[in-house]
Amino acid sequence: MEVPILKQGAVLIATFQAALSDADLNHLRMGLVQQVVKFRSRAVIVDVTAMDVMDSFASRTLREIAHMIRLRGAETVIVGIQPEVAFAMVQLGLTLEGVATALDLEEGLAYLNEKFKTTN
Amino acid sequence: MAKRDGTPADLEPKRTEEPSELLRELVAHLRQNRTQLREEWVVRITETRLLTAMTKEEIFAEATSVYDSYVEALETEAFEALQAYARNLSERIIPRGVETHEVVGIVLLLRDVLARSLFAKYQTDFKKLNRILDAYEPAANRIANTVAVGFVQERERVIRQQQEAIRELSTPVLQVRERLLILPIIGVIDPQRARQLTEQLLRGIRTNRAKVVVIDITGVAAMDLTVANNLVQTVEASRLLGATVIVTGLSPEIAQTLVTIGVDLGKMNTVGDLQGGIEQAERLLGYKVEKLAEPR
Numbered sequence: 001m002e003v004p005i006l007k008q009g010a011v012l013i014a015t016f017q018a019a020l021s022d023a024d025l026n027h028l029r030m031g032l033v034q035q036v037v038k039f040r041s042r043a044v045i046v047d048v049t050a051m052d053v054m055d056s057f058a059s060r061t062l063r064e065i066a067h068m069i070r071l072r073g074a075e076t077v078i079v080g081i082q083p084e085v086a087f088a089m090v091q092l093g094l095t096l097e098g099v100a101t102a103l104d105l106e107e108g109l110a111y112l113n114e115k116f117k118t119t120n
Numbered sequence: 121m122a123k124r125d126g127t128p129a130d131l132e133p134k135r136t137e138e139p140s141e142l143l144r145e146l147v148a149h150l151r152q153n154r155t156q157l158r159e160e161w162v163v164r165i166t167e168t169r170l171l172t173a174m175t176k177e178e179i180f181a182e183a184t185s186v187y188d189s190y191v192e193a194l195e196t197e198a199f200e201a202l203q204a205y206a207r208n209l210s211e212r213i214i215p216r217g218v219e220t221h222e223v224v225g226i227v228l229l230l231r232d233v234l235a236r237s238l239f240a241k242y243q244t245d246f247k248k249l250n251r252i253l254d255a256y257e258p259a260a261n262r263i264a265n266t267v268a269v270g271f272v273q274e275r276e277r278v279i280r281q282q283q284e285a286i287r288e289l290s291t292p293v294l295q296v297r298e299r300l301l302i303l304p305i306i307g308v309i310d311p312q313r314a315r316q317l318t319e320q321l322l323r324g325i326r327t328n329r330a331k332v333v334v335i336d337i338t339g340v341a342a343m344d345l346t347v348a349n350n351l352v353q354t355v356e357a358s359r360l361l362g363a364t365v366i367v368t369g370l371s372p373e374i375a376q377t378l379v380t381i382g383v384d385l386g387k388m389n390t391v392g393d394l395q396g397g398i399e400q401a402e403r404l405l406g407y408k409v410e411k412l413a414e415p416r
Binding site for chain 1: 318319322323325326329331353354356357358359360361362363
């Protein structure tokens with residue numbers, strides 16, 4: 001399944017679909033980092049609004065994506081985690097520690113704006 | 121002994137009736153004498169001072185439908201339908217303040233009134249009376265049981281509903297500034313309430329687009345490992361929705377408990393009291409509060 005990746009200036013926005021297989025996630029991990037390199041992006045927003053379930057593999061993949069992207073000097077923000085999904089995640093101990101999160105795309109962009117302002 | 125219809129005793133049929141025939145016979149009798157038996161029953165209800173919360177007209181109306189359902193249940197043995205009827209009836213009368221003992225009482229009275237009328241009808245044929253009662257009693261007892269259980273189930277459903285409502289009311293998620301929510305927790309937190317609290321808070325964060333939440337536990341008396349972990353989970357889940365949580369009002373006892381249990385307090389942002397918590401929240405949100413004049 002193709003995950004649409006949009007470029008908004010120095011930010012890449014990847015919108016996850018509802019049912020991503022492990023293979024999709026693996027594919028995405030490499031794909032996103034390649035895009036960051038290609039466009040010299042400063043940040044990636046991963047929008048998971050459409051995901052109604054987040055298992056440990058998806059959670060780990062997100063953390064790995066953020067880690068790899070940080071090695072390229074870019075920031076990752078996960079946005080759109082639904083209340084029910086957040087609740088289920090913390091019960092399983094999946095806290096996405098070390099990865100920035102925001103309520104939605106708007107908040108994610110606002111967070112990045114602040115961050116870029118202070119680091120410039 | 122002669123039968124009522126005039127057949128001499130020695131021409132009585134020797135076979136015994138099937139139970140279903142007996143049932144049909146007694147149901148027919150109960151239907152034929154519906155008006156007077158129902159009236160008798162209503163009189164007994166009033167004498168025994170049951171259903172005092174209802175007017176005479178209401179009692180009569182309900183009595184009519186209960187009587188008919190009772191006789192129908194005897195006839196069809198469709199007890200599920202009766203149970204559904206009992207729950208439906210309960211839904212109507214519980215808000216009127218009718219108690220369990222009243223419902224059980226009136227059903228038993230009806231059973232007695234009908235039994236007496238059977239005694240009267242078959243008093244000259246003791247053996248037949250026994251056979252009739254053999255058919256009647258198990259069915260009548262099952263009816264009484266079914267109605268009572270239906271009533272109690274409905275009551276329990278109402279109680280659960282009210283408990284849920286109380287739980288929701290008792291954990292209000294309050295917006296005090298834009299992007300700032302306060303969740304004051306008072307009383308005992310059991311795992312169910314903790315879960316409900318977390319769900320309500322997360323929904324509130326999304327609806328109000330909150331960036332900071334102050335959870336005040338001044339009113340919480342004691343905390344055990346389960347509840348402490350629930351609190352940590354609430355903080356973590358809130359972060360996943362982009363909100364920072366400040367916990368305020370930890371009593372010395374709770375602070376001691378948390379340290380003893382070994383809860384990772386590094387994951388929690390805590391401030392002494394609610395006032396301090398709100399002040400820090402405002403700072404996080406970029407507010408500065410300045411006093412411009414003395415209070416009037």
